[in-house]
Amino acid sequence: MENRRxxxxxxxxxxxxxxxxEAFWDSLxxxxxxxxxxxxFDASTYPTQVAAEVIDxxxxxxxxxxxxxxxxxxxxxxxxxSREAIEDAHCDFSAEDPYRTGxxxxxxxxxxxxxxxxxxxxxxxxxxxxxxxxxxxxCTHSAVGVISYEYGLKGPNTTIxxxxxxxLDALTMAFNTILTGDADLMLVGAGEAPITPYIYGAFSIxxxxxxxxxxxxxxxKPYDIHGDGTVIGEGGALLILEERKHALQRKAKIYGEILGxxxxxxxxxxxxxETSGKTLAKAIQKCLGKSQLSSQDIDYINxxxxxxxxxxxxxxxxxxxxxxxxxxxxxVTSIKPVTGQSFSVTGILQMITCLLVINRKIIPPTLNHxxxxxxxxxxxxxxNARQKDVTTALMNAxxxxxSHTVITVRKDRVAF
Numbered sequence: 021m022e023n024r025r026x027x028x029x030x031x032x033x034x035x036x037x038x039x040x041x042e043a044f045w046d047s048l049x050x051x052x053x054x055x056x057x058x059x060x061f062d063a064s065t066y067p068t069q070v071a072a073e074v075i076d077x078x079x080x081x082x083x084x085x086x087x088x089x090x091x092x093x094x095x096x097x098x099x100x101x102s103r104e105a106i107e108d109a110h111c112d113f114s115a116e117d118p119y120r121t122g123x124x125x126x127x128x129x130x131x132x133x134x135x136x137x138x139x140x141x142x143x144x145x146x147x148x149x150x151x152x153x154x155x156x157x158x159c160t161h162s163a164v165g166v167i168s169y170e171y172g173l174k175g176p177n178t179t180i181x182x183x184x185x186x187x188l189d190a191l192t193m194a195f196n197t198i199l200t201g202d203a204d205l206m207l208v209g210a211g212e213a214p215i216t217p218y219i220y221g222a223f224s225i226x227x228x229x230x231x232x233x234x235x236x237x238x239x240x241k242p243y244d245i246h247g248d249g250t251v252i253g254e255g256g257a258l259l260i261l262e263e264r265k266h267a268l269q270r271k272a273k274i275y276g277e278i279l280g281x282x283x284x285x286x287x288x289x290x291x292x293x294e295t296s297g298k299t300l301a302k303a304i305q306k307c308l309g310k311s312q313l314s315s316q317d318i319d320y321i322n323x324x325x326x327x328x329x330x331x332x333x334x335x336x337x338x339x340x341x342x343x344x345x346x347x348x349x350x351x352v353t354s355i356k357p358v359t360g361q362s363f364s365v366t367g368i369l370q371m372i373t374c375l376l377v378i379n380r381k382i383i384p385p386t387l388n389h390x391x392x393x394x395x396x397x398x399x400x401x402x403x404n405a406r407q408k409d410v411t412t413a414l415m416n417a418x419x420x421x422x423s424h425t426v427i428t429v430r431k432d433r434v435a436f
Contacts, residue, residue, distance in 0.1 A: 024198065024199050024200075024201065024263050024264070024265075025263070025264040025265075025277055026194075026195050026198045026199055026261055026262070026263065026264065026277065026278045027261070027262055027263075027264045027267050027274045027275070027276065027277045027278070027432060028259050028260065028261055028262075028274070028275045028276055028277075028278065028371070028375055028429075029108075029109040029260045029261075029262050029267050029272040029273060029274055029275065030105040030106060030107075030108040030109025030110075030111065030259065030260030030272075031104070031105055031108055031257075031258075031259055031260075031275065031372050031375070032100070032101035032102060032103065032104030032105030032106075032108065032209075032257065032258045032259075033101060033104065033255075033256075033257050033369070033372060034074060034077060034097045034100050034101050034255050034256045034257070035054065035074065035253075035255040035257065035359055035362075035365075035369065036054025036055070036056075036072035036073055036074050036075070036253050036254065036255060036358075036359055036360055036362075037052060037053065037054030037072075037358045037359055038054070039074070039076065039077060040104060041104065041108070041372065041376075044369075044372070045376050045380075047358060048355060048358055048373065048384035049382060049384050049405045050405070051358070051384070051385055051387045051403075051404075051405075052237075052358070053072075053236070053237035053238075053240075053357055053358050053387060053388075054072045054073075054074075054253070054358055054359055054360065055070055055071065055072045055236045055237055055239050055240065055251050055253075055357070055358075055360055056070065056071070056072075056073060056075075056236050056237075057069060057070055057233075057236055058070060058071045058073065058215065058220070059073060059075075060073060060215045060216065061215075061216065061217045061220075063217075063220070066220070066221060066224050067224050067225065067229070067231055068220075068223075068224045068229035068230060068231055068233065068249075068251070069233045070230070070232070070233055070236040070239050070251055071215045071220065071251060071252050071253065071254075071360060072251060072252070072253030072254065072255075072359055072360025072361075072362065073215055073253075073254060074097070074254055074255050077096075077097075077100075079091075079096045079100070082096070082099065082100035082103060083096065083099055083100065083103075087099060087166060089153065090153045090156060090157055091157055091162065091163075091166060092130070092131030092133065092134045092157040092158060092162065092213065093131075093133055093213035093254070094127055094129065094130060094131060094163065094211035094212050094213040094254075094256065095131070095157070095162045095163040095166060095211060096211075096256075097211040097212075097213065097254070097255055097256025097365075098125055098163040098167065098209045098210070098211035098256040098258060099163065099166055099167060099170070099256075100256065101209055101211075101256045101257050101258040102167050102170075102171075102207060102209060102258045104258075105207070105209075105258045105259060105260050106171070106207075106260065108260075109260040109262075109272060110270075110272065111205070111260060112270075113171050113172060113173065115270075116204070116205060117175075117204070118172050118173055118174040118175065119174050119175050120175050120202075120203050120204045120205070121173045121174075121175045121203060121204065121205045121206070121207075122173060122175030122176035122177050122194075122197065122202075122203045122205075122206050122207070123164050123167050123168050123173055123175075123177045123206070123207045123208075123209075124164070124176075124177065124178055124179075124180065124190045124193055124194050124197075124206060124207070124208050124209075125163040125164045125167070125179055125180070125190065125208075125209050125210060125211065126179070126180040126181070126182075126186035126187045126189065126190040126209070126210040126364035126365075126367070126368075127160050127163065127179065127180075127181060127186070127210060127211050127212060127363075127364050128181055128183060128184070128186055128212060128214075128363035128364050129212055129213065129214040129219060129363065130158065130159065130160035130162075130181070131157050131158035131159060131160070131162065131213075132158075132213070132214060132216065132219050133213050133214075133216045133219070134151075134154060134157045134158040135154075135158045136216050136217070136218050136219065137216075138150050138151060138154045138158070160179050160181060161179045163179070163209070163211055164177050164178065164179050167207060167209075171207075173207070175202075175203045175206075176197050176202055176203050176206070178193070180193065180364075181364075182419055182423060183363070183418075183419020183420045183421055183423055184324075184326075184361065184363050184364065184366060184367075184417055184418060184419040184420070185283075185367060185417035185418060185419040185423050185424065185425040186210065186363065186364035186367065186419065187210040187257075187364040187365060187366060187367020187368040187369075187370070187371075187417065188281070188367035188370070188371075188415065188416075188417045188425040188426075188427055189283070189367070189425055190208050190209070190210060190364070190367070190368075191208055191259070191261075191278070191281070191367065191368070191371060191427060192281040192283070192425065192427065194206040194208040194261050195261065195278050195281065198261060198262070198263050204262065204263045204266045205260065205261070205262045205263070205266065206260075206261045206262075207258060207259075207260060207261075208258065208259050208260075208261055208368070209256065209257060209258030209259065209368060210256065210257060210258075210363075210364035210365040210367065210368045211255070211256035211364075211365060212253075212254050212255065212256075212362050212363045212364060212365050213254045214252055214254060214363065215252060215253075215254050220252060223252055227249075228249055228250060228328065229249045229250060229251060229252065230247075230248050230249035230250060230251055230327060231248060231249065232248065236251075237387075237388075238357075238388050239251050239327075239357075239388075240326075240327040240356050240357040240360070240361075240387075240388060241327055241357065241388040241389065241390075242323075242325035242326065242327050242332055242354040242356060242357065242386055242388070242389060242400070243325065243332045243336065243354075243386065243389055243392060243393055243396035243398075243400050244327075244388060244389050244390055244391060244392065244393055244396075245391045245392065245393045245394070246390075246391065247327045247328070247329050247332060247393060248327070248329070249327055249328055250326040250327045250328055250356060250360075250361040251327075251356075251360045251361060252360055252361055252362070252363075253356075253359050253360020253361055253362035253365070253366075254360075254362055254365075255359070255362050255365050255369075256365060257365055257368035257369050257372060258368065259368060259371060259372070261278070264277065264432075274432040275375040275378070275379060275432075276374070276375045276378050276379070276429045276430060276431055276432055277429065277430050277431075277432050277433075278427065278428070278429050279310075279311035279312070279313065279412075279428040279429065279430055280307055280308075280310035280311030280312070280313075280427070280428055281307055281310065281425065281426060281427045281428070282303045282304070282306035282307035282310060282425075282426050283303060283423065283424060283425045283426070284299050284300070284302055284303040284306070284423075284424050285299070285421070285422045285423050285424070286299040286300075286422035286424070287299075287422060288422055289422065290420060290421055290422070291420060292330065293330060293331050293334045293335075293418065293422075294334065294422075295330075295334055295337075296334075296337065296341075297334045297335065297336075297337035297338030297339075297340075297341055298338070298341060299338075299422075299424060300334075300335065300338035300339075300342075300416065300418070300424045300426075301337075301338040301339075301341035301342040303416070303424045303425075303426045304338065304339070304342035304343075304414070304416065304426050305342050306426075307414070307426040307427065307428055308342075308414075308428070311428040313412065313428060315342070315343045315344065315346050316346060317411075317412050318343070318350055318412055318413070318414050318428075319350070319351075319408070319409075319410040319411055319412055319413065320350065320351050320352075320353075320374070320377055320383060320408070320410045320412075320413040320414070321339065321350055321351070321352045321353075321413070321414050321415070321416070322353060322354075322355065322370045322373055322374050322377075322413060322414075322415040322416075323335060323339070323352050323353065323354055323415075323416055324354070324416055324417050324418045325352075325353070325354025325356055325386065325400075326354070326356055326361055326418075327354075327356060327357070329393055331418065332393060332396055333393060333394070333395045333396060335416075335418075336352075336395055336396045336397070336398055337395065339352060339398060340398070347398060348397075348398060348399065349399070350398070350399065351383050351399050351400075351401050351406065351408065352386075352398045352399060352400055352401075353383060353384060353385065353386045353400060353401045354386050354400075355369060355370065355373055355384070357386065357387035357388045357389075358384075358387055366417065367415075367417045367425070370415040370417065371415060371427070371429065374413040374415055374429050375429065377408075377410050377413060378410050378411070378413060378429070378430075378431045379431075381407060381408060381409055381410065382405050382406065382407055382408070383401050383405060383406045383408050383410070384401075384405050385401045385402060385403055385404050385405050385406070386400040386401055386402055389402040389403075390402065390403075410431075411430060411431045412428060412429070412430040412431070413428070413429055413430075414426065414427070414428050415427055415428075415429075
C-alpha cells in the first residue's frame with residue numbers, strides 16, 4: 021500500500037466560550053472562561069451550581085426547521101460545527117466519491133436530555149403526549165445519521181462512546197480508516213448536552229465537581245493547590261481529516277498532520293486513577309514510538325487537566341515518567357477552566373487547540389493556575405498566553421473506567 025498520511029483541513033466549534041473557531045480561540049488566548057451560573061434549570065439546591073453552557077446558540081441559524089424539531093441538542097451542536105468545518109475546508113462533496121467519505125461522531129451522553137424530558141412527559145401526561153421523534157432524537161447515532169444524510173456521505177461511519185477520551189478515540193479511528201485506504205476524507209466530531217437536572221445531578225452528587233459556586237469563572241483550577249474538582253460543559257466540534265495527497269490535489273489548506281496515537285487502560289479503578297501514573301506514561305511512550313518521534317520532538321502538551329487534585333497530580337507524574345527531565349521544559353496546559361469538561365467534545369477541542377497553537381505560534385494559558393499543588397511542578401503556562409514556535413504537539417485524555425488516549429500532531433511539511 022502507498023505511504024498514506026493524514027492531515028486536518030477544516031475545523032468547526034460550538035463551545036461555551038465561543039461559537040465558531042475564532043471566538044473559541046480568542047477566549048482561550050485571553051483567558052475568558054465559559055463557566056457560569058447554570059441557567060438551563062434551577063440548580064439552587066445542587067452542591068454544584070455552575071457549568072459551561074453554550075449561550076446564544078440558535079439552532080435555526082445553523083439548520084433547517086426539520087432538524088430544529090427532530091434533533092437532540094448534542095446532535096444540533098455537531099451539525100452546526102460540521103457546517104463551519106466544511107466551509108473552512110472548502111469541501112465540495114459533489115466532487116468526492118461518497119463511498120470514500122465517512123463520518124465518525126463521539127458522544128458520552130447522546131440525547132440524554134430528550135430521554136429525561138420525554139420520560140417526565142410520559143409520567144405526568146401519558147404516552148400520547150410524548151414527541152414522535154423521541155426514539156430517533158435520543159439515539160446516540162443520530163448525529164452520524166443526520167450528517168451523512170445532509171451531505172450524502174456513504175462511506176465508513178460509526179458512533180463512539182468511551183468516556184471523556186471518546187473524542188480522541190474518534191480521531192484515532194478516522195486516522196486509521198484513512199491510513200488503511202478505506203476512505204480519503206472523514207468528518208470527525210463530538211457532541212454533548214449533559215446540563216440537565218438529572219444528568220448534572222448525578223455528577224454533582226458523585227463528588228467530581230467543583231463547589232466553587234461564588235466565582236464560576238474560577239471554579240476549575242488544574243494543578244493548583246485550591247483545585248477541588250471539575251465542571252461539566254456542553255458543546256460540539258468537528259474536524260475534516262483527509263489523506264494528504266487528496267488534500268493537496270484539491271489545494272486545501274493543511275492545519276497539521278496527525279502522526280500517531282496510543283491507548284491504554286489502568287485496570288485500577290472505575291473512578292480513581294492509579295497513583296503511579298505508569299499506564300499513562302506507557303501510552304505516551306507508545307504513541308511517540310508509533311509516531312516515529314523522540315521525547316525531544318514534543319514542543320507542547322495539551323493535557324487532560326480536569327481540576328481533580330488526585331488526577332492532576334497523577335497526570336503530572338505520568339508526564340515526568342514519560343519524558344524524564346525533559347518534562348520540565350515542555351509547556352503543559354489544560355483548556356478545561358475555559359471550556360469545562362465536555363466529555364467527548366473536549367478531545368476534539370484539544371486537537372483544534374493544538375493545531376491553532378502550531379499555526380499561530382501562541383500557547384493559551386492554563387486559567388486559574390496560581391499556586392502549584394504538591395507534585396505539580398511542570399510549566400503549566402499560568403496566567404498569560406505565551407508566544408512560542410511549536411512544531412509538534414501531544415494531547416492526552418482520560419475517561420472513567422481507566423482509559424487513556426494519546427495523539428500527536430505536527431506542522432505539515434513535504435518530507436520527513
